[in-house]
Amino acid sequence: MVGLLVASPIFASLAKSHNPFRLIGVGLSVWTFAVAGCGSSFDFWSIVICRMLVGVGEASFISLAAPFIDDNAPVAQKTAWLAMFYMCIPAGTALGYVYGGIVGSLVNWRFAFWGEAILMLPFPILGFVTEPLPLRGFAPMESREALVSVEAVAPETEDDGTLAGGQAFVTQSKSASKLWNQFTRIANDMQTLLHDQVFVVNVLGYISYNFVIGAYSYWGPKAGYNIYHMGNADLLFGGMTVVCGILGTLAGGLILDKMTSTISNAFKLLSGATFLGAIFCLGAFCFKSLSGFLVLFTIGELLIFATQAPVNYISLHCVKPSLRPLSMAISTVSIHVFGDVPSSPLVGILQDHIHNWRKTALILTSVFFLASLIWFIGIFLNSVDLFSEEADEHPATCRRDKMKPLLEDDSSEP
Structure with a gap:
């Protein structure tokens, strides 16, 4: 989580000056080496550090994958495509439990990590060798490279010896200025x-x-065991959450597309x-x-998980394209820092009292009503879908032609 x-805001900001597709390749490379490091860890702190680096690798996807999907999805199926992406979280979790359990019992837990790293290896390679796909709202890399080349070559065309001698100072000044x-x-x-x-x-x-979902995942099995004396509370809660997570997330995306996104x-x-969902x-x-x-509870979870695609749709479409990452x-940082991270200990304190x-x-569970009320307020805000608005104003340049993307980098400096 750390x-x-x-790393999530860092990858998002780097997308302003580096090709996002390459950044995903970098993130997946870090992830692959970190997972392999988990399998090779020799003490507690070594595996903790590797797990932190796994989070760094995931951050590239958190910030950049959703905008890519939003760029390339058909207009009538944008939310359904996002739902397919976010559906992979519960599906991957379920597969991970099965895979980890089988490999750990048959061989050794270290081989589970090493196998993961081997399975991931082709994807960071693809991130580097595949032709980069520009994100909407960002200037093409070629123009940036040309600008940098001109800046680098221009001082050498002068005959002034003082300028040539101060080249290092000028370069350092430019680097400091660029960082600032x-x-x-x-x-x-x-x-x-x-x-x-x-x-x-x-x-x-x-x-x-x-806040509620995080506490559910942590305390749900223990509460189920104490309230209903479930003998297999972990398996039952885990299975319900995975199935409802997959079906509910897909349903939410499809429903919003049917409603008109x-x-x-x-x-x-x-x-x-x-x-x-809160009522159920x-x-x-x-x-x-x-x-x-x-x-x-199954019906309630299906309804609760229907929010995954719409909430991320809003995060993508309420801002101009260059701010989407x-x-x-x-959004990811906020829901963890203020949501699921503090909720588990707070619920533990409440139970102790x-x-x-x-x-x-x-x-x-009543906190769900607070979330519903806050989102209800959002209905009455003067919201403008900046993505669709730009598409309406520039229909010729907003075609899904990869060779002619709409690129508006308001952050570029002349």
């Missing part, structure tokens, strides 16, 4: 995001939502699905029988 949170411009650009972009009401409301609702409709789906989850914990709990990065897992679960 590696993910620190990078920090200034990040600060300005952050200010723009924090002043965007739609983005802030969306993230606040997502934080409240993730707009920010206002996304907020309606977020608020409605979360409100209904609350009702589930009120049941004394295990069968009644399982039926209601940073928007995804800050009331000593009743049913009441604790009901209090925790």
